[in-house]
Amino acid sequence: MSRGFDSHFGPPSQPISVAEFLQEANSALLSGSLTNASWEQLTPEYDNAAEAEISGSISELKSSLEQVWDNPVLSAHVLRQHESTVAAVRGQADAPAPKGRKRKRYVAPEGSESAPEVLQLQEKLDAVNLKCWGLTVESALCMRAAKNSDYNALDAPKKTGTGVLRTINHGDVGATRNSTPDSLRSPSPNATSYLNAVISLTVYNRITYLPSCLTRSSQHAVLSTQTLDDLLRVIPCASSNMPIEHLDAEGDISGYNLPDQTGEHSGSLFCIEGLVYGDRSENTDYAEKLIAHFQKLPEGKRPKITKASTSASETAFSALTLRIHQPYWILHQGNCEHFFVIDQIRHGLFHFNSITTLNVICRLAHPSDPPSGYPLMLHLTPTLQDLCRACGKVPAVHSIVGDMRLGESPCLLCAPCWRTMGPPKNDEDVMVVPLVIHP
Incomplete structure (x- = not known):
């Protein structure tokens, strides 16, 4: 029951256009309303x-x-x-x-x-x-x-990108009375360049042993000027850090190397409100592959989705229409799935006189917000890692295959314990596989 509660979202809100929110906020600032x-x-x-x-x-x-x-x-x-x-x-x-x-x-x-x-x-x-x-x-x-997902591995928001938040200076804010609180003052018409919508979202992953249930992985704050691809690059995911296999002339695995951590993804897509945003790679677009796969299903079971006119790297959040408490699907690195939900409501610098759904999904920039480093990582679920089989105290970083001295194959060891073991007598039969680097 607990897992079912955590995997239940909704009811979703009405569709909300981020562009309309920015337009309404801009008009309100100019008119002083x-x-x-x-x-x-x-x-x-x-x-x-x-x-x-x-x-x-x-x-x-x-x-x-x-x-x-x-x-x-x-x-x-x-x-x-x-x-x-x-x-x-x-x-x-x-x-x-x-x-x-x-x-x-x-x-x-x-x-x-x-x-x-x-x-x-x-x-x-x-x-x-x-x-x-x-x-x-x-x-x-x-x-x-x-539960583990209730804890936060971060003690402060983590800067994971290069997005810059345009804010307004208090000197540019004009008010009819100096005693009016800052949160209720109207800025001058020449101070509208600060408008950035800050959208808070939470990323969920499937539970390995309960694929029908989800667990929270991380929480982020993105700017309306940033793209879907900017979000994908900062989502913590083990599949993006998998060691790269090296094959010999006969096609057998001869070794492994860690990825270069450039953030590049071998194919990805976002499914948002019936539109699929692919990657438009040199090969077949992931969006086209998904739609072609759905065409093989019976007509009554085909999801009603269409390919978007822009790719994930070309689509900014300001161009999207979103709903709060509605899970949206992410697919990348072959078959790795994530879901993100627009779910956090926070207070902004300026208020509308009436509460609307527009100031629920987004908010205007606040002077206390970090000026740069967006997307910000607000929450990161601690990763449960396997401990070293030798010392049992620190997480393992190597998987040793074929070493008779260890008594089992593969054997998970930390770096100091593997150095203490020294080189094996028969190097050809021993393979050192680096484990996945967790964020």
Whole structure:
């Protein structure tokens, strides 16, 4: 059931044109309609007080959270309270015990629960009027242990491309009142060159032992000016790093070399909203191959797709019509499949007076965004690698085939252990195969 939930997307939104979003935003900037009219009716004193209250509330909340988590006694108390609440909910719902290793129980040291700082924190928590976040019996249906795809191998956004974000300087922003918050000001007409739509998307892969289910691989932020091929080049994929075989005169494998990491793909395609964007390589286009394959199916089972007029390297995201929560298919490197979903909603620098679907899929550039390096990698699922069979401590980088000293063939070893083994006596019967380099 958990895998089924993770592989379920939707319901999808209505088709959204990125070009129309940019056009509407450009028109709104020129006309000044992004200014909230209600702010014009307030006095400057009230404006300053409201802005100070908003800024103070966020900083106060952040400070209070940091004070709790930086204090071992308080953070331990909060964790114990959460564990006991979860256990109570599971007991009331008669939910099955989670599989795998049992969670560690937090045992309170003697006297810690009666500490003055703990009692003071609990009084503050009990005084909170917000009750909608409390765990009910129905919450047990959505509880599960953390999976590998929930963790992020990155501690900060990673720059993976050369895209540059055009932003607006605060000096170019004109407002009818200096007290109007930055997020509600209208820029001057000569400041429209900053318009870039930032689109957040998540890439999913098929699970090897459950091909009908998907798991999250990575998350990226791309610019509307970048192409589909720019996205494909930065998607972490083991098939793009497979060692290259070397054949001898008789056609047998004589060795392996690692790829040059140039990002080139031997054929690829994107299937988006019924259009197939191929690579237009010197050989047969991948899009033509796919359509020719579908023509062999019975007419009632043929997917309704057509070849796009442009290739993936010529198609920018600004030329696409997309839907949020709708999986789109990627095929490359022969038979390697990925799916990407437009799914993240983030706040922008300027707001429309009414919430529309256009500012859901994209947002305008914000001064806090990195100025360059797009596409950005926002999330990367940690890779589970095989450990060295000799030391059992570090990931293996070599697969040794035909070495009698190791007791098994192939045998996975790390680089230091293989160097320690020394050269084999009969080099002709031993082959060293480099393992796939994971991002």
